[in-house]
Amino acid sequence: MSTAIPNRPVGVGLISVGWMGKVHSRAYLALPIVYPELGIKPRLVIAADNVQERADYARDVLGYEKITLDYHDVLNDPEVDVVSICAPNFLHAEIGIAAAKAGKAFWIEKPVGRGADETESVEKAADAAGVVTSIGFNYRNAPAVEHSKQLIASGALGRITNIRGTFFADYSAEPNGALSWRFIRKFAGSGVLGDLMGHLADLVQYLVGPISEVSGITKTIITERPVLQMGSGTHFDVIEGGEKKPVENEDYGGALIRFADNAIAAGAVGTIEASRVAVGPRASYNFEIYGTEGSVKWDFERMNELEVAIGRKGEHVGYQRIMASPSFGDFGSFQPGAGTSMGYDDLKIVEARKFLEAYFGGPAKNSNIHDAVAAARVVSAIEESAESKKWISVKPATGTTAAIAK
Ligand SMILES: NC(=O)c1ccc[n+]([C@@H]2O[C@H](COP(=O)([O-])OP(=O)(O)OC[C@H]3O[C@@H](n4cnc5c(N)ncnc54)[C@H](O)[C@@H]3O)[C@@H](O)[C@H]2O)c1
Incomplete structure (x- = not known):
């Protein structure tokens, strides 16, 4: 060496x-x-x-x-x-x-x-x-997500007008799916909002900027489940015939959103939804970002693919499906050519790289505690809005890596 x-x-x-x-x-x-x-x-x-x-x-x-x-x-x-x-x-x-x-x-x-x-x-x-x-x-670290971020920042999609994000999983779709710590308020806090919506709020803010206002709804769909002791099994476990206790937090959460004036997507609107009981999607963590000149669509279930549409004219207008390749994000550190796909663990290796580079005084490409606050404030605002049935402002966070307009 x-x-x-x-x-x-x-x-x-x-x-x-x-x-x-x-x-x-x-x-x-x-x-x-x-x-x-x-x-x-x-x-x-x-x-x-x-x-x-x-x-x-x-x-x-x-x-x-x-x-x-x-x-x-x-x-x-x-x-x-x-x-x-x-x-x-x-x-x-x-x-x-x-x-x-x-x-x-x-x-x-x-x-x-x-x-x-x-x-x-x-x-x-x-x-x-x-x-x-x-x-x-x-999910920030998926090369196709990093490529989307570059496309948005470069203006290739034009002015961002609206977004749609759905983080739909089936990890608790089975009625006898275990009542792990995730379903009990004193251990988890909120349900799918903290678990999956937090990821989505972060991803959206990382790509197009701070969310300023939400109008939320929540729903618990499976109201009791068989108990699973903490430190045993996983939340994917199904327990037949076990003692059941109430689910204390929401299975589904959704919100209409508006973006802050300093966001790349200033003036844009959108919807974000999360479910842990969707039948069909396994881990369909998905965003669609629309602009005046184009759009991108990504889904974690097809993590190495990105659907991109640029331009409004010509015979081939519409989506092209492109595959992550060594020029996207960290892909080249893992594989020499497109089509040899990366997986979930690899996203964590990228995350470890960003963390430790920042620790050693290198570039601060890591998500940080301020990003966690920004996502948590969106989640808390959705909970508050669902309760009050009113639009709720999201308190701005400082020091984040959200996409801010230049
Ligand atoms: N980034 C992601 O994609 C992702 C995915 C899954 C989980 N998570 C998060 O990771 C965290 C852990 O989730 P998990 O699925 O690994 O949970 P898990 O239930 O698999 O593991 C939790 C562990 O914590 C241990 N524990 C409990 N009390 C402890 C104590 N006092 N001291 C030390 N250890 C203790 C348990 O024994 C258990 O081994 C959660 O906050 C969850 O939201 C993130």
Whole structure:
């Protein structure tokens, strides 16, 4: 390897070894191979989970040097430089604030708390400590999404007039789908709004700018489910014949939206919807962005494709389906040619790259705690609007990476 490449070891601590804890760990392990030119060498120092067998998995399978049942041990470990916080929502604020106070940069999963007030408390602590933050807004990192962002910013679609976003999943469409922590207010906060709408709010704001006003609706469709103990199974589990308890938050949320005056899409309007009980879409995370000169459509189920229409005249007016290729986003770091598709884990490897580059003082391409606040405020405004049946203004966030008009 060339001597021009820096040698940048970094000690990693992980808090919670569920689905996301595994995905973050795989991302750290893959990073030096996918991006050898950065010289960043994550070392998996210590992992915490309060369930012994999950902690054991971190040591025995993922390769962490040490394990603990108490997450404070991760934050107090002098060999830990950066922390991945992959705990359920009710612990985000407590752990995020503690990580900031311990002076550790952290990569935290969305939605960063059970509501905008908790996200703001983490923002305050991170700002006070001056630590680098990164949020699990992985869909930003899809090369076709990055390409859409460039097209919009370059003006290729003209003036943005309206958008439509639908994050529709079927992970809880089965009536005997498990009542995991995601359905209980004290653990999750809102339901699909925090879980999927937060991702969509972030994606939309990243691409076309801040949302300023919402008129929302919510609905719980399956009102009780069989109980699943935290730290066992996954929220995809189906439990036949188990004891049922009430679902405490919404399965569906939707909103009419308007964009702020400083957005690339200033003056534009749109709709955003999310469901965790849609039958048909598996993980159809989709946006359509329309402008006076063209439009783009993307769906996570076809993550490597983008439908693009540019221009209003000629025999071939209408959509072209193009495939992500090495010139789109980070695609070239993974595959040498179009058609050899990337997957979900790869988005997390890109996210790890952005986080750790920012940690080492490189370009700040990471989503940050201010982006989490911006998304959480949209989610909270939709909840408030659904309750009051009124349009609700979204308090502007500062320091975000939202698409602002030049
Ligand atoms: N970015 C994405 O696409 C994405 C996808 C899934 C989940 N998430 C987010 O990631 C977070 C975790 O979700 P998940 O699906 O991995 O959950 P999970 O239920 O699979 O894992 C959560 C883990 O936290 C552990 N835990 C509970 N209390 C703890 C404590 N006090 N100390 C340490 N560990 C504790 C549990 O034992 C469990 O292993 C959530 O906030 C969720 O919104 C993001």
